[in-house]
Amino acid sequence: MLQEILPYLYLLAAAGFILALKWMSSPKTARLGVLAGAVGMLLAVVGTLLRFDVVEYQWILIAFFIGSAIGVPLAVLMPMTAVPQRTAISHSCGALATALIGTAEFYKHPQGGFTMAALVLETLLGFLTMTAALMAFGKLHEILPTRPITYKGQNIVNLGLLALAIAIGVWLVIDPTQTWLFPIFAALAMIFGVLLIIPIGGADMPTVIALLNSYAGLSASAMGFVLNNKMLIIAGALDGASGLILSIIMCRAMNRSFTNVLFGAFGQVQATGAAAAARPYRSASAEEAAQVLDAARSVIIIPGYGMAIAQAQHQLRELHDILTRRGVEVRFAIHPVAGRMPGHMNVLLAEADVPYDKLIEMDEINGEFPVADVALVIGANDVVNPAAQTDPTSPIAGMPILEAHKARMVMIIKRGMSPGFAGIDNDLYYLDKTLMLFGDAKTFVQSLVKELSANGQAAHA
Amino acid sequence: MRNYEFELYVFMLAAFLGFQLIRGVSVLLHTPLMSLTSAISAISVVGAILITGAADASPLTRTLGFIAVVAATTNVVGGYLITDRMLRMFKKREGAKR
Numbered sequence: 001m002l003q004e005i006l007p008y009l010y011l012l013a014a015a016g017f018i019l020a021l022k023w024m025s026s027p028k029t030a031r032l033g034v035l036a037g038a039v040g041m042l043l044a045v046v047g048t049l050l051r052f053d054v055v056e057y058q059w060i061l062i063a064f065f066i067g068s069a070i071g072v073p074l075a076v077l078m079p080m081t082a083v084p085q086r087t088a089i090s091h092s093c094g095a096l097a098t099a100l101i102g103t104a105e106f107y108k109h110p111q112g113g114f115t116m117a118a119l120v121l122e123t124l125l126g127f128l129t130m131t132a133a134l135m136a137f138g139k140l141h142e143i144l145p146t147r148p149i150t151y152k153g154q155n156i157v158n159l160g161l162l163a164l165a166i167a168i169g170v171w172l173v174i175d176p177t178q179t180w181l182f183p184i185f186a187a188l189a190m191i192f193g194v195l196l197i198i199p200i201g202g203a204d205m206p207t208v209i210a211l212l213n214s215y216a217g218l219s220a221s222a223m224g225f226v227l228n229n230k231m232l233i234i235a236g237a238l239d240g241a242s243g244l245i246l247s248i249i250m251c252r253a254m255n256r257s258f259t260n261v262l263f264g265a266f267g268q269v270q271a272t273g274a275a276a277a278a279r280p281y282r283s284a285s286a287e288e289a290a291q292v293l294d295a296a297r298s299v300i301i302i303p304g305y306g307m308a309i310a311q312a313q314h315q316l317r318e319l320h321d322i323l324t325r326r327g328v329e330v331r332f333a334i335h336p337v338a339g340r341m342p343g344h345m346n347v348l349l350a351e352a353d354v355p356y357d358k359l360i361e362m363d364e365i366n367g368e369f370p371v372a373d374v375a376l377v378i379g380a381n382d383v384v385n386p387a388a389q390t391d392p393t394s395p396i397a398g399m400p401i402l403e404a405h406k407a408r409m410v411m412i413i414k415r416g417m418s419p420g421f422a423g424i425d426n427d428l429y430y431l432d433k434t435l436m437l438f439g440d441a442k443t444f445v446q447s448l449v450k451e452l453s454a455n456g457q458a459a460h461a
Numbered sequence: 462m463r464n465y466e467f468e469l470y471v472f473m474l475a476a477f478l479g480f481q482l483i484r485g486v487s488v489l490l491h492t493p494l495m496s497l498t499s500a501i502s503a504i505s506v507v508g509a510i511l512i513t514g515a516a517d518a519s520p521l522t523r524t525l526g527f528i529a530v531v532a533a534t535t536n537v538v539g540g541y542l543i544t545d546r547m548l549r550m551f552k553k554r555e556g557a558k559r
Contacts, residue, residue: 017501021482024494027551034548037501038541048507054514059527063513067534074535075542080550083492086543090499090536097533101508104522104529108512114465213495217502221475225468227508233468234475239502241479246491336488343491350489350550361488 009047010231016040084340092133098219099126110176118225120169125219131193146202207250214243253336255398284435290451296373298329306379310441313352333365335383375407410434500540506533
């Protein structure tokens with residue numbers, strides 16, 4: 001009796017996952033979505049534990065315990081700025097799980113045909129995503145150099161490795177008794193994962209993280225085919241679709257194709273171009289900048305990865321508060337690829353208590369720049385570079401940008417005049433209406449707030 | 462053979478459903494979306510349990526399964542918790558400001 005009910009728990013679990021994604025459509029229902037997803041997961045796990053073919057509980061329970069002991073502190077203590085790294089690690093963990101399950105299935109009873117093809121796909125995606133996500137973690141955490149590392153013939157080596165891994169995979173499908181091939185297959189997949197990420201620069205990480213999300217999902221879906229489990233197929237397909245859509249959004253936001261992100265090694269062109277002669281620019285102190293902000297009626301703040309590094313989001317919220325109190329309209333313009341993962345800026349600013357209706361997407365805010373008094377750029381560079389629209393030879397030509405240059409005045413908080421992540425010089429810095437504000441983002445915004453509140457008191461006195 | 466055909470249909474429909482659902486997700490929430498989907502894809506814990514708990518598990522498959530359960534559980538627990546933590550930040554604003 002019980003055994004007959006269990007498959008329906010899987011059905012309910014699948015419904016839970018679908019509702020989870022549906023309710024993510026709005027911040028109002030999103031937490032309900034998490035609950036639906038968690039309930040679905042619980043039903044699936046319980047439904048599996050009660051199955052007649054699960055007889056040994058000891059190791060499972062120990063593993064649950066260890067997994068929770070790692071997972072809970074990771075989730076509760078992780079600072080929001082480290083969310084991209086955590087996401088990379090979780091892709092790696094998820095992929096490791098599917099890869100190892102596939103491996104175990106293979107050694108348990110090697111079978112040919114469709115099941116083996118699914119198993120090969122599962123383990124290929126699993127192993128390569130595991131190492132690729134680890135590499136992405138290394139780059140995001142800056143243990144590894146974030147600049148793309150390239151060498152001659154790189155793409156040929158990479159594609160050759162992948163082709164070899166696939167060839168061995170096909171061989172295994174044809175003759176699954178050749179168990180000695182499997183470790184070679186797994187090793188090739190893992191090496192390919194490493195090589196895939198080496199030439200990708202930090203600025204491309206949003207796309208890569210989303211793509212790895214997709215791979216991990218597809219790997220889980222392939223596992224569903226191996227285990228004849230439709231719920232796994234559905235859950236994996238949902239995740240695969242999610243990652244794919246996010247990476248397409250990221251690619252569009254950079255006006256680049258998948259192949260270009262994965263094999264294009266962004267930023268290499270610039271090594272020579274950046275040597276251009278020094279051009280004149282205007283800079284200002286915090287005091288002057290505060291006066292400009294005080295006189296403004298509408299300010300649009302453009303945060304970028306530099307804001308995340310400097311952890312300036314709380315100071316920005318103070319700036320937002322003090323300006324709003326003085327009747328200045330303050331909004332935040334969020335470029336889709338600002339930061340190191342999709343939606344990175346939104347989470348940081350939400351953490352700092354910025355109301356989320358002040359976080360405006362690119363398409364909506366771009367029409368507002370011509371009527372804005374000040375565009376304040378903090379730690380963003382390429383996403384406000386007008387060269388994307390004006391210079392067809394620029395490496396970022398055609399990339400949709402936030403049109404900060406259309407604001408009446410532009411202020412840019414920056415450490416120095418060095419070019420940004422992609423190594424591309426920015427004409428925005430040299431406009432007549434641009435003021436460069438040199439300093440650490442956090443300290444500078446802090447002094448802006450201080451100047452403004454001092455001003456306010458003087459005015460009231 | 463018919464079983465695979467059926468499963469491929471399930472996959473196709475789920476993938477299309479996924480595309481439709483994700484397109485409706487607010488841009489604001491793309492980061493929590495990623496941590497949520499990575500928690501959901503840890504559904505592979507189901508496969509890991511089946512391997513680890515099987516009566517005929519060899520030391521090799523049980524070890525692999527054990528590591529897989531640990532890795533997947535980390536994602537399940539951590540993924541849902543951090544997604545909720547992020548979403549709470551979005552929610553709080555609403556109450557405070559309106």
